[in-house]
Amino acid sequence: MFYLKLPYGTTSIVSIENSEFKTHMRNKLKALICVIIPVLLVFALNTKFGNLLPLLKFLNPFTGFWQNAERLQTKKNNSLALKGTNEAVDIVYDDRLIPHIFAKNDHDVYFAQGYVTAMNRLFQMDFQTRYAAGRISEVVGNKAIELDKYQRRIGMVYGAENSLRGMMADPKSRAMINAYTDGINAYIHSLSAAQIPLEYKLLDFKPEDWTPLKCALLLKQMSATLAMGSTEFYMTNIIKKFGPEVTADLFPDYPYREDPIIPAGTSWNFKPLPVPSPPASSPEIKTGKVRTNILEDGIGSNNWALSGTKTASGYPILANDPHLNLTLPSVWYQIQLNAPGLNAYGVSLPGAPGIVIGFNDRTAWGVTNVDADILDYYQIKFKDSSHQQYWYDSQWKNTSKRLEVIRVRGGKNETDTVVYTHHGPVVYFHKPAKPVRLSDNVPVGTALRWIAHDESNELMTFYYLNRGKNYTDYRKALTYYTAPAQNFIFASADNDIAITANGKFPLKYKDQGKFILDGTSSRDDWQGWIPAAQNPTVKNPPRNFVSSANQSSTDQSYPYYINWQFGSYERGKRINDRLTAMNKATADSITVMQTDSYSIFAQDILPALLSRVSPGKLNATQKEAFDILGKWNRSYTARAVGASVFELWTKRLFFDIWDDEFAGKGAPMQYPSRDRTVELILKDPGSKWFDNVSTPAKETLDDLVNESLKYACDSLERKFGPIGKPWEWANLRQTHVPHLLNLQGFGSGTLMTNGGKGTINALSGANGPSWRMVVELGKRPKGHGVFPGGQSGNPGSPFYDDMISTWASGKLYDLYLMSSAADTSGKIISHLTISKK
Amino acid sequence: MVFLVILIASFLLQLVLPWWIIVMISFATCGLIGKTGKVALWHPFLAILVLWTAMALYKTLPNHNLLVTRVAQLFGLQAWWWILVLSSLVGGFTAGLSGFCGYHFRKAVLANQSNTKL
Numbered sequence: 001m002f003y004l005k006l007p008y009g010t011t012s013i014v015s016i017e018n019s020e021f022k023t024h025m026r027n028k029l030k031a032l033i034c035v036i037i038p039v040l041l042v043f044a045l046n047t048k049f050g051n052l053l054p055l056l057k058f059l060n061p062f063t064g065f066w067q068n069a070e071r072l073q074t075k076k077n078n079s080l081a082l083k084g085t086n087e088a089v090d091i092v093y094d095d096r097l098i099p100h101i102f103a104k105n106d107h108d109v110y111f112a113q114g115y116v117t118a119m120n121r122l123f124q125m126d127f128q129t130r131y132a133a134g135r136i137s138e139v140v141g142n143k144a145i146e147l148d149k150y151q152r153r154i155g156m157v158y159g160a161e162n163s164l165r166g167m168m169a170d171p172k173s174r175a176m177i178n179a180y181t182d183g184i185n186a187y188i189h190s191l192s193a194a195q196i197p198l199e200y201k202l203l204d205f206k207p208e209d210w211t212p213l214k215c216a217l218l219l220k221q222m223s224a225t226l227a228m229g230s231t232e233f234y235m236t237n238i239i240k241k242f243g244p245e246v247t248a249d250l251f252p253d254y255p256y257r258e259d260p261i262i263p264a265g266t267s268w269n270f271k272p273l274p275v276p277s278p279p280a281s282s283p284e285i286k287t288g289k290v291r292t293n294i295l296e297d298g299i300g301s302n303n304w305a306l307s308g309t310k311t312a313s314g315y316p317i318l319a320n321d322p323h324l325n326l327t328l329p330s331v332w333y334q335i336q337l338n339a340p341g342l343n344a345y346g347v348s349l350p351g352a353p354g355i356v357i358g359f360n361d362r363t364a365w366g367v368t369n370v371d372a373d374i375l376d377y378y379q380i381k382f383k384d385s386s387h388q389q390y391w392y393d394s395q396w397k398n399t400s401k402r403l404e405v406i407r408v409r410g411g412k413n414e415t416d417t418v419v420y421t422h423h424g425p426v427v428y429f430h431k432p433a434k435p436v437r438l439s440d441n442v443p444v445g446t447a448l449r450w451i452a453h454d455e456s457n458e459l460m461t462f463y464y465l466n467r468g469k470n471y472t473d474y475r476k477a478l479t480y481y482t483a484p485a486q487n488f489i490f491a492s493a494d495n496d497i498a499i500t501a502n503g504k505f506p507l508k509y510k511d512q513g514k515f516i517l518d519g520t521s522s523r524d525d526w527q528g529w530i531p532a533a534q535n536p537t538v539k540n541p542p543r544n545f546v547s548s549a550n551q552s553s554t555d556q557s558y559p560y561y562i563n564w565q566f567g568s569y570e571r572g573k574r575i576n577d578r579l580t581a582m583n584k585a586t587a588d589s590i591t592v593m594q595t596d597s598y599s600i601f602a603q604d605i606l607p608a609l610l611s612r613v614s615p616g617k618l619n620a621t622q623k624e625a626f627d628i629l630g631k632w633n634r635s636y637t638a639r640a641v642g643a644s645v646f647e648l649w650t651k652r653l654f655f656d657i658w659d660d661e662f663a664g665k666g667a668p669m670q671y672p673s674r675d676r677t678v679e680l681i682l683k684d685p686g687s688k689w690f691d692n693v694s695t696p697a698k699e700t701l702d703d704l705v706n707e708s709l710k711y712a713c714d715s716l717e718r719k720f721g722p723i724g725k726p727w728e729w730a731n732l733r734q735t736h737v738p739h740l741l742n743l744q745g746f747g748s749g750t751l752m753t754n755g756g757k758g759t760i761n762a763l764s765g766a767n768g769p770s771w772r773m774v775v776e777l778g779k780r781p782k783g784h785g786v787f788p789g790g791q792s793g794n795p796g797s798p799f800y801d802d803m804i805s806t807w808a809s810g811k812l813y814d815l816y817l818m819s820s821a822a823d824t825s826g827k828i829i830s831h832l833t834i835s836k837k
Numbered sequence: 838m839v840f841l842v843i844l845i846a847s848f849l850l851q852l853v854l855p856w857w858i859i860v861m862i863s864f865a866t867c868g869l870i871g872k873t874g875k876v877a878l879w880h881p882f883l884a885i886l887v888l889w890t891a892m893a894l895y896k897t898l899p900n901h902n903l904l905v906t907r908v909a910q911l912f913g914l915q916a917w918w919w920i921l922v923l924s925s926l927v928g929g930f931t932a933g934l935s936g937f938c939g940y941h942f943r944k945a946v947l948a949n950q951s952n953t954k955l
Contacts (some may be wrong), residue, residue: 027945034941038861045931056924060926
């Protein structure tokens with residue numbers, strides 16, 4: 001057979017060749033796979049997928065998080081050579097890692113401040129300013145786009161750019177901000193991949209160079225935190241529904257009970273400018289549909305100062321505790337700055353040069369928020385949907401457009417066009433698809449006029465306060481300040497005390513900005529400014545103390561309009577009551593007072609409420625709660641069950657009274673104030689507002705009081721079980737200090753401390769006294785202070801949260817205002833020398 | 838030998854280069870001097886396991902495990918040493934697999950070269 005004659009093996013040679021080829025290919029494939037597997041492994045373990053961190057990039061001990069674990073034992077002596085300094089700088093760290101900077105000139109002191117602040121707080125500084133600038137999407141991807149847009153659209157970057165112009169115009173502040181920036185960058189450039197702060201490794205991004213604009217952004221963010229609250233949208237909805245009479249009745253321009261910052265009866269020794277008169281009619285306002293926002297009593301703070309006649313030493317004592325959202329790393333960074341002409345100690349904001357709250361050899365100063373009406377919305381009439389022109393004083397005026405480019409991690413850039421009128425930006429033409437919490441009170445189609453958009457130079461205020469020697473220096477320093485308006489308190493070794501509600505206040509007609517304003521007429525524009533010298537102020541009042549707790553700045557005799565509503569009077573009243581009674585005050589008695597948790601609100605209203613309860617109709621638990629309330633000493637102490645019941649009871653009662661009318665279905669509103677509600681309960685118990693209009697029956701105040709008490713007890717029982725220990729106030733309040741990114745395991749546990757909103761120790765969930773300071777003035781000042789956190793922002797440092805327990809217990813540390821680096825009064829643990837390279 | 842070379846090279850190079858240099862080191866070392874597949878798998882695994890555990894302990898012990906305890910909570914783990922186990926095991930596994938791949942890469946390439954000579 002033919003095919004048998006084929007040479008033997010032909011097929012097999014072919015097949016051998018074929019199989020050789022196959023083996024060859026298989027080996028090639030194998031080699032390829034052997035390369036691909038390791039490459040894929042590296043990719044998988046070095047990349048961030050959504051919320052999953054890059055596993056080995058984070059976990060490897062050479063550059064991952066392990067490198068951020070600091071030795072508990074600090075090195076005694078360190079030295080550095082840096083290019084940016086003019087002369088050698090000595091920095092000594094005390095036992096709480098507080099740097100005391102001794103420099104030979106202004107440039108070096110701010111350079112060193114930038115350097116050491118970045119050393120401890122780089123991530124916080126970077127992240128907060130990215131947040132302010134609407135750049136979080138760059139870090140976390142598209143889930144932050146609406147938040148970023150909101151920040152851009154309210155003009156944060158626009159405002160920061162304007163502010164920066166102001167800061168750069170003055171040679172002193174320009175030098176200060178540039179030196180500070182260079183100091184931060186000197187530190188950033190010294191970092192290796194292993195040394196960058198932990199949070200960068202978690203979120204997988206890198207530090208970027210600091211710029212002066214970031215300092216401005218940080219100050220703008222402070223304005224946004226303290227003065228972005230706006231109720232004109234709600235008030236406009238209210239006046240549209242209820243008319244001007246009811247609105248004026250329920251939302252009066254001055255509270256029923258008040259204890260103003262500038263003592264009532266203080267005379268105004270200036271000739272006021274003429275106050276503008278309001279236009280005749282209010283505009284027709286279109287309002288959008290969003291959900292209701294029940295306003296809580298805002299962010300508050302306390303400060304007070306006693307003159308020497310009320311203290312044991314014969315010299316003034318000054319105290320301050322600003323209430324802010326509590327976070328780790330802490331809001332504040334303690335520091336001492338020493339250079340020729342400057343020796344100050346206090347807290348700074350990481351990201352801004354100088355000391356904000358503190359003291360020096362001769363003076364002490366502090367701040368609380370004013371709550372001034374420096375933010376208004378104007379209804380704009382556009383010519384057409386292109387928004388190129390708007391109607392103003394009987395003609396069409398051109399808008400300008402600002403393009404905001406938002407870079408998105410793992411996505412395309414998003415460009416947002418913001419239309420600007422002469423008032424400011426139009427925040428929203430329509431509500432965002434996914435509204436951010438902050439955007440709730442923004443009326444659609446209006447332009448935002450906000451003081452934070454103006455050119456300003458707040459840094460100079462602190463520059464001069466830090467160097468101030470006396471009252472005159474204090475007054476001069478305040479003239480530089482624009483926003484956010486603060487009650488600047490002051491005391492000096494000359495035995496002067498003073499307080500000034502200070503900021504750049506627009507000259508307005510009464511209630512201008514209580515409602516949305518008319519953007520078509522210059523009559524509703526801001527009409528100039530209250531002269532800085534005429535801001536409410538008092539020096540050495542007859543009562544021998546000054547104080548503030550966010551209540552009304554003045555009595556009703558002050559010639560200008562600052563705002564129609566302020567923080568409620570209770571904290572201020574309690575402070576003033578205690579200071580009036582106090583004699584021979586010491587740092588100890590003032591420290592105790594800072595953690596006072598007595599509730600004036602309970603004092604005002606509890607007897608009236610208890611008298612309306614029908615005990616016969618209560619069940620056993622409610623009866624026991626009623627008895628506890630009867631014996632409660634009205635202090636929000638950690639273990640007080642009465643405080644828990646009272647808190648929920650009054651909250652529910654206010655809801656019962658107002659929610660039927662002011663839930664604002666379709667058009668968001670706010671409830672009338674606590675003050676007005678208390679007045680109604682005490683003086684007008686038959687008021688029609690107590691009836692629930694959504695039921696056919698006619699409810700009385702008594703009905704509501706009883707229903708709300710039962711409701712409060714039932715909800716406590718549901719949450720915590722039978723009445724007893726779990727009902728204790730601190731357990732309900734759940735105060736804790738979370739990490740800035742809310743990372744599990746990186747915050748504090750629940751803190752069992754006294755205090756509550758509306759008491760001097762104004763603590764809530766994660767908001768409260770962010771710094772407590774008491775300064776005894778004298779030949780040599782003595783400072784005491786604490787904040788709920790630590791100096792280091794590194795969760796791997798023993799100084800990350802070391803002060804929390806002291807803060808929670810209401811104690812203060814001694815603050816060392818050292819005279820030189822060799823001063824032995826401070827407990828020094830390490831010494832850093834920066835020499836010129 | 839493979840163990841020591843990887844251990845020392847990984848220690849030195851990781852001081853200046855990213856962690857994934859261990860993948861290259863394991864691959865190259867086992868590709869050059871790995872005698873068997875077993876050696877190529879286990880020596881890099883053990884070398885990195887030992888090196889990373891030692892380095893992690895060197896950083897965390899003087900810290901009294903403050904940070905690693907927080908990280909463990911972040912990962913939802915009860916005890917800090919789980920993080921150590923996780924880091925070292927995943928690191929070791931990555932190195933082991935890379936070594937193994939390096940060895941077989943050489944075998945594949947050598948086999949082809951000898952085939953070509955034939």
